[in-house]
Amino acid sequence: MIQLKGVNKYFYQGEPREVHALRDIDLTIEKGEFSVISGTSGCGKTTLLNAIGVLDSISDGEIILDGKEIANLSAEAKTEIRLHEIGFVFQAYNLVPVLTAEENIGLIMRMQGFDDAQISQRVREIATLLQIDDKLDSLPNLLSGGQQQRVAVARAVASKPKIILADEPTANLDSSNSKALMNMMQTLNEKEGVTILFASHDNYVVESVRRIIRLDDGALVT
Amino acid sequence: MGVMVSIEGLYDGMSMNMIDRTKRSDSGEISLYANKYRLEHVIKYRISDADKKVLALQKITGVTEALYRLEVDGLAQTARKSKPSILLGIDLDDEKKFGKFEEFLKEGELDFGKNSAFIGGGLAKKLKVKIGSKVIFTAQDSQNEIKSIALRIRAIIRSSNINFDERALYIPRGEAARFLSVKQNSATQIALRTDETHTPTLQTTLQAKYPKLSVYTFAQLYPQLQQMQTMMDVFNTITFMIVMIVVFIGILGVMYVSILDRIREFGILLSIGYAYRYIRYQIMIEALLLGLAGYFLGLFVGLLILSYLTYQGLDLTLFAEGMEAFGMSSVIYASIKSSYFISTLFAIIIASLLSVVLPLRKIKKLNPVEVIRSAG
Numbered sequence: 228m229i230q231l232k233g234v235n236k237y238f239y240q241g242e243p244r245e246v247h248a249l250r251d252i253d254l255t256i257e258k259g260e261f262s263v264i265s266g267t268s269g270c271g272k273t274t275l276l277n278a279i280g281v282l283d284s285i286s287d288g289e290i291i292l293d294g295k296e297i298a299n300l301s302a303e304a305k306t307e308i309r310l311h312e313i314g315f316v317f318q319a320y321n322l323v324p325v326l327t328a329e330e331n332i333g334l335i336m337r338m339q340g341f342d343d344a345q346i347s348q349r350v351r352e353i354a355t356l357l358q359i360d361d362k363l364d365s366l367p368n369l370l371s372g373g374q375q376q377r378v379a380v381a382r383a384v385a386s387k388p389k390i391i392l393a394d395e396p397t398a399n400l401d402s403s404n405s406k407a408l409m410n411m412m413q414t415l416n417e418k419e420g421v422t423i424l425f426a427s428h429d430n431y432v433v434e435s436v437r438r439i440i441r442l443d444d445g446a447l448v449t
Numbered sequence: 450m451g452v453m454v455s456i457e458g459l460y461d462g463m464s465m466n467m468i469d470r471t472k473r474s475d476s477g478e479i480s481l482y483a484n485k486y487r488l489e490h491v492i493k494y495r496i497s498d499a500d501k502k503v504l505a506l507q508k509i510t511g512v513t514e515a516l517y518r519l520e521v522d523g524l525a526q527t528a529r530k531s532k533p534s535i536l537l538g539i540d541l542d543d544e545k546k547f548g549k550f551e552e553f554l555k556e557g558e559l560d561f562g563k564n565s566a567f568i569g570g571g572l573a574k575k576l577k578v579k580i581g582s583k584v585i586f587t588a589q590d591s592q593n594e595i596k597s598i599a600l601r602i603r604a605i606i607r608s609s610n611i612n613f614d615e616r617a618l619y620i621p622r623g624e625a626a627r628f629l630s631v632k633q634n635s636a637t638q639i640a641l642r643t644d645e646t647h648t649p650t651l652q653t654t655l656q657a658k659y660p661k662l663s664v665y666t667f668a669q670l671y672p673q674l675q676q677m678q679t680m681m682d683v684f685n686t687i688t689f690m691i692v693m694i695v696v697f698i699g700i701l702g703v704m705y706v707s708i709l710d711r712i713r714e715f716g717i718l719l720s721i722g723y724a725y726r727y728i729r730y731q732i733m734i735e736a737l738l739l740g741l742a743g744y745f746l747g748l749f750v751g752l753l754i755l756s757y758l759t760y761q762g763l764d765l766t767l768f769a770e771g772m773e774a775f776g777m778s779s780v781i782y783a784s785i786k787s788s789y790f791i792s793t794l795f796a797i798i799i800a801s802l803l804s805v806v807l808p809l810r811k812i813k814k815l816n817p818v819e820v821i822r823s824a825g
Binding site: 277282283302303306307308309310311313315317318319321322323324325334335338382 | 714719
């Protein structure tokens with residue numbers, strides 16, 4: 228379970244150009260939920276996602292993951308949580324440019340200590356599902372935006388994390404790939420109980436999930 | 450690095466060569482004199498039964514060679530010139546065993562004929578004598594009589610020991626004894642070659658055994674050479690430090706640029722859970738590999754240059770006169786010490802590791818979110 232209590236996030240705090248990006252967010256995401264954070268561009272979806280994923284610090288408040296406060300942990304402890312608990316799909320893909328698609332997909336599993344055979348099997352399984360199995364030897368710069376997005380999704384789900392945080396995961400996908408991605412996410416969510424939280428304004432995504440969290444100017448809309 | 454170890458080798462070679470030649474031509478590692486001889490330098494203060502003492506000394510553990518010499522101050526003259534000089538009574542075979550005397554021959558032949566002498570190169574020049582020239586040496590004998598001896602020059606000697614090159618006339622030890630009216634087994638100096646590790650204890654032992662003699666080590670007899678070696682060590686340290694600073698800056702530059710180039714990759718890795726400590730290890734290993742690659746290349750080049758300089762030497766015959774005036778050989782042979790390579794290895798490891806401190810600070814301060822944002 229993820230709990231956010233009174234979370235505020237300011238950029239340029241104390242400066243004339245201060246931005247109040249998240250305003251007193253109180254939010255609970257139950258284990259196994261499939262939710263989407265929805266809202267207009269610039270409303271704070273990515274900031275909220277980054278805060279939940281302990282990628283970014285918060286100005287005040289608490290973020291509790293499975294009963295443990297995680298917002299104020301050391302950088303090293305936050306890295307451990309990102310490695311073992313959370314799978315990220317970034318808006319800008321963020322693939323490692325010098326690694327092939329296969330190496331990118333298997334990267335987190337490798338960091339977690341899986342052996343080559345396990346990694347290879349899992350990578351091929353996911354790649355086939357996302358229809359990028361013929362691109363496994365390619366470097367990211369040789370892939371289209373949609374293909375890179377699928378590699379990024381594959382990397383996030385390959386290690387079967389407890390939580391998947393995805394920022395606009397379908398932004399560069401056509402409808403059939405968006406559908407394949409959502410099907411895969413739903414399978415992960417239903418069969419393996421993975422908690423999934425998307426930030427998206429794609430109607431197809433919004434309509435496919437059970438819970439919609441609406442944000443407006445950094446505040447939750449009830 | 451190759452050049453640095455070559456310079457180190459040459460500096461060390463230069464000082465070691467001077468020390469070695471001085472030991473071989475004069476003092477050995479230890480010399481014994483009659484008490485007061487070193488102060489007053491007169492034949493009255495001589496060592497008696499030197500032959501027996503030498504035999505006894507040769508049996509002492511740590512002594513590898515021993516010989517005795519008879520020396521007197523006097524005046525060397527030709528028809529046109531005269532110079533203060535010393536007459537040195539030596540045994541040629543002993544000198545060859547003691548210090549490879551034959552290597553000091555510059556001109557002529559090493560064979561004492563009747564009334565013949567060898568002359569130091571500098572003295573020969575001052576007196577303007579050549580092989581075959583005649584020199585008269587005048588000195589006071591043990592009875593305080595002024596005596597002269599006519600000598601024909603058979604060889605010119607260059608030992609690189611200024612004391613002898615500028616002043617010495619060498620004659621057979623027996624002739625010197627007759628000339629000075631002393632017993633054949635009299636000496637003014639007994640010199641010993643010893644195993645260096647035994648030298649300090651030997652000095653104490655010998656001083657206790659021969660209370661009527663003064664026992665000196667090489668460092669006590671030639672403090673200026675010892676000082677020169679210290680000075681060379683300082684030069685080497687300074688050269689070493691300058692090169693290591695250059696190495697440090699070189700590795701720092703390469704690593705800094707390499708890390709800046711990959712800063713996005715590191716940001717991505719951090720954002721997906723790659724621990725900073727692994728990035729730190731990776732960068733440290735990269736820097737070490739870079740440093741060690743340079744080290745082994747330098748080791749190869751350095752060994753090549755040093756091997757050449759050790760066996761062929763650096764021929765500075767063009768400046769021979771000036772160098773010999775300072776007691777240096779005109780061909781400088783380098784020395785190879787494992788310490789050059791060991792200390793350089795450690796310094797390169799330290800320089801490599803220090804060079805990544807700054808780049809690693811940059812990564813540690815990296816906020817992955819900013820990298821992710823900028824990547825979009």
